Amino acid sequence: MGVRRPAIKGTWEMKVRDFGTFDDPLLLCGGPYSNLQALQALAEIADGNPCVCTGDVVAYGAAPSETIALMRTLGWPVVAGNCERQIAEAAPDCGCGFGIEGTCDRLAQSWYPYALSGCDDEARAWMADLPDIGTFQQGSRRYAVIHGGATTINRYLWPSSAAEDLQSEIEAIEAHIGKIDGVVAGHSGIAFQRRINGRHWINAGAVGLPPHDGRPETRYAILDNGEVVFHRLHYDHSAAKTEMERVGLTQGYHIALSTGVWPSEDILPPELTR
Numbered sequence: 683m684g685v686r687r688p689a690i691k692g693t694w695e696m697k698v699r700d701f702g703t704f705d706d707p708l709l710l711c712g713g714p715y716s717n718l719q720a721l722q723a724l725a726e727i728a729d730g731n732p733c734v735c736t737g738d739v740v741a742y743g744a745a746p747s748e749t750i751a752l753m754r755t756l757g758w759p760v761v762a763g764n765c766e767r768q769i770a771e772a773a774p775d776c777g778c779g780f781g782i783e784g785t786c787d788r789l790a791q792s793w794y795p796y797a798l799s800g801c802d803d804e805a806r807a808w809m810a811d812l813p814d815i816g817t818f819q820q821g822s823r824r825y826a827v828i829h830g831g832a833t834t835i836n837r838y839l840w841p842s843s844a845a846e847d848l849q850s851e852i853e854a855i856e857a858h859i860g861k862i863d864g865v866v867a868g869h870s871g872i873a874f875q876r877r878i879n880g881r882h883w884i885n886a887g888a889v890g891l892p893p894h895d896g897r898p899e900t901r902y903a904i905l906d907n908g909e910v911v912f913h914r915l916h917y918d919h920s921a922a923k924t925e926m927e928r929v930g931l932t933q934g935y936h937i938a939l940s941t942g943v944w945p946s947e948d949i950l951p952p953e954l955t956r
């Protein structure tokens with residue numbers, strides 16, 4: 683598959699997809715990260731209902747092909763993460779935006795080739811088809827779904843990011859799809875919500891890795907009538923860790939599944955380090 687466009691930086695024609703209308707309370711999630719056990723647990727909670735996903739279906743974990751297969755079976759609305767964009771094009775790195783030679787970058791040199799090798803042509807074609815921006819309606823409110831940012835797919839935005847940074851992304855989204863009431867984003871792996879000039883910025887967090895808070899539970903969210911509530915996802919993290927050990931992914935993320943502490947704080951702003 684040829685390079686369709688710059689995968690990470692630069693301007694490109696955004697692929698936008700209407701995910702539809704969800705008037706019931708709606709599950710939101712991000713970052714399954716090849717963690718099959720976590721996605722299975724969330725699927726049980728969903729019980730046949732949709733869950734909007736902000737991408738990075740595949741990353742650090744032991745089961746890339748199985749996680750993609752489950753996601754496709756579930757049929758949940760998904761936008762492309764940087765991992766999907768990179769793997770779709772068989773790019774040489776994850777495109778997470780880690781600093782070169784940092785710990786995260788070094789760790790990615792282990793898990794990314796494993797994730798890439800776990801994705802066959804059909805899985806990569808599915809990834810290539812994912813939109814950059816999803817939209818959905820809930821009641822009178824219109825939401826956009828993105829991965830990191832609309833200006834840059836791998837932009838890290840944190841609970842502490844300047845309001846101007848979030849506002850600039852909202853403006854970029856609205857330049858593509860018109861007025862919105864809220865944004866559902868991911869990539870940074872930390873669940874949070876902010877109100878920015880009347881718009882609701884929601885980061886649904888990640889289901890595949892805990893949010894560096896010293897506990898093994900990961901995160902998902904439920905959106906209802908303009909309000910979002912974050913939940914802890916209890917799942918069989920021991921089994922997920924064992925699988926990572928079995929396939930040789932023992933560079934640190936496997937330990938994070940049980941300790942809840944990331945193997946590197948390279949990407950975190952100082953206020954979020956432990």
Ligand SMILES: [Fe+2]
Pocket residue numbers: 738763764765778829830836869870
């Ligand atoms: Fe990402």
